[in-house]
Amino acid sequence: MSAVGTDTRRARAQRLLAGDPSTREPGVELVDATEEELVLRLPVGEQDANGVGVCHGGVIYHLGDSCAGIAANCSGTGSWVTTTATVTYVAPGRPGDVLTARSRVRWDGGRSRLVDTEITGPRGTVALMQSQMLRLRTAEGEGQ
Template identity: 35%
Template sequence: MENPPTGPEQLATRTAEIMRDGDRASRAAGVDVVAVTPGRATATMTVRPEQVNGHGVCHGGYLFLFADTAMAYASNSHGVSALASGADIAFLRPAREGDVLTAEAVERAASGRSGLYDVTVRAADGTVVAEFRGRTRQVPGLSPVTARP
């Protein structure tokens, strides 16, 4: 049996590894979570042809999924399962096919079982594409670290 994580950084890394294994939705959308530390996560995604809407820009649903994925990894980084309880997104600039996007999620507040997260989605040139604010609720007993071997 594998040794349990011993510190916050190791716990965040191990939780992300376990989540990644089961996160078929994000994987199917081409989201790659590239960094996770306690209360933070960074993900990348290249806008694919099937993600572009009739206006020739990335569909807002994909941008929402992208930002929500970054929040999910940041909010679960403490080793206790957390689910989104609500979120809002502001679409500020269009993203187009081939654009490489980065989503950076940051924990703004945690109180009891509730969390508040901000996610900024940027294009490769640093232009802010969207701002996302999400709320989470921890679900004790369903820890990603203990839920699967």
């Protein structure tokens, strides 16, 4: 993709993140937005720990879902939302870690998309996620 296309994709990702306080306020940052993938990161704080001292699964899910949603909304046209998501947690994140989520649109069926996301930390993969996204219906009746 040309530099202009990548810049446009990055600018759209930045606008989406700026308009989403539930993702922005915990400290999620945009790392990259290319034709192939979208990358976000989140420093894990003490407030993100569960009762056994590791990063709460909901924090990991939120990072992955945000990354998948922004990736879907930066690919093509329309507004996309998650309808289902399957997460497999393979290792814990810990306070002090920086988690990185990488999302790729794997399939685009016009009205739905599948997005694969991997969340990693300093010791490797933390979680794998697959999300199904649905294009919202517009006022003109396009989409769902």
